[in-house]
Ligand SMILES: Nc1ccn([C@@H]2O[C@H](COP(=O)(O)OP(=O)(O)OP(=O)(O)O)[C@@H](O)[C@H]2O)c(=O)n1
């Protein structure tokens with residue numbers, strides 16, 4: 588193999604906090620293991636580790652990679668790796684941050700291809716946001732963005748050229764393109780990828796998990812409620828006043844469908860039930876419109892970054908007939924919860940005249956909800 592891959596992972600990850608970021612787990616694999624895996628088959632892999640972590644590196648990568656002790660700075664870590672390479676065996680080097688585990692074969696391929704024509708090549712993304720200068724959280728001026736790029740790795744080089752450039756450099760370069768430019772090398776820009784992020788700040792890990800599709804949290808909850816009939820001329824069901832020869836008995840407006848849905852949301856959030864948030868012993872909820880309860884549960888879900896993916900409510904009664912009102916009911920539940928109407932279903936069934944609903948002593952309702960946190 589005439590290509591060496593240098594993966595620098597000797598930093599302390601102070602901005603990310605906690606354990607050095609290369610060792611943290613990302614979707615069931617350490618960041619560094621994921622980065623190393625991305626380069627398997629692309630060349631001879633050299634991993635640069637903090638001197639105190641060489642033993643750990645041997646345990647994790649024995650026989651798969653060559654380990655080199657890093658230096659005080661990124662540039663010094665790269666230099667240590669370059670000096671360890673035999674010039675007779677290697678023609679090209681790709682230098683990559685261990686903290687960029689999301690690098691794709693496409694980006695690696697583009698850098699390698701560009702080295703056929705250029706002594707140096709690196710991936711980057713053109714700046715798309717407007718750029719300002721600022722002091723103390725105040726905008727002080729504008730910066731043209733034409734011709735500005737965000738640099739990524741792997742940065743690729745003809746080996747003798749980058750070795751000489753590093754030997755000649757005074758140190759302190761942010762990356763190897765800076766070292767190459769200082770030595771007068773031409774550097775080709777190839778297309779980078781948004782996904783090729785460098786894990787730098789604490790929030791970057793959740794972002795990477797989301798990109799890998801493993802950060803999604805999906806929860807389901809169910810709710811069940813019953814209210815007995817009493818004297819009256821209407822019932823409130825899923826927020827709709829339905830004329831009927833009887834009413835429903837309850838502390839609030841006895842909207843059995845809305846209560847079941849509210850409890851389903853609380854259940855998915857592991858937040859108890861309506862009684863916990865709106866105690867029946869509290870006189871202020873006497874005769875209350877149940878949309879207060881549902882809006883509270885939906886708001887709690889939003890506060891916790893969940894959105895309602897869908898909800899399904901089933902009303903169990905012989906009468907009144909629900910069919911003519913079902914769409915209006917679903918629309919009302921959608922309005923209160925703030926979701927699209929086609930994500931809410933309201934349907935009904937009789938219990939074939941069996942049991943308390945069959946004897947028309949009351950109405951029962953069941954609800955299922957799915958909450959998603961992306
Ligand atoms: N002395 C150093 C410093 C950094 N790196 C590596 O260079 C890459 C990019 O650096 P950065 O994101 O700055 O990592 P850290 O130096 O670990 O982070 P921080 O600056 O937050 O401490 C990382 O993979 C890091 O491990 C290195 O090998 N040797």
Ligand SMILES: C[C@](O)(CO)[C@H](O)COP(=O)(O)O
Pocket residue numbers: 661684737738739740761762763785787
């Ligand atoms: C090498 C690099 O990742 C290219 O974008 C970057 O320069 C590293 O910068 P940092 O200052 O070490 O975060």
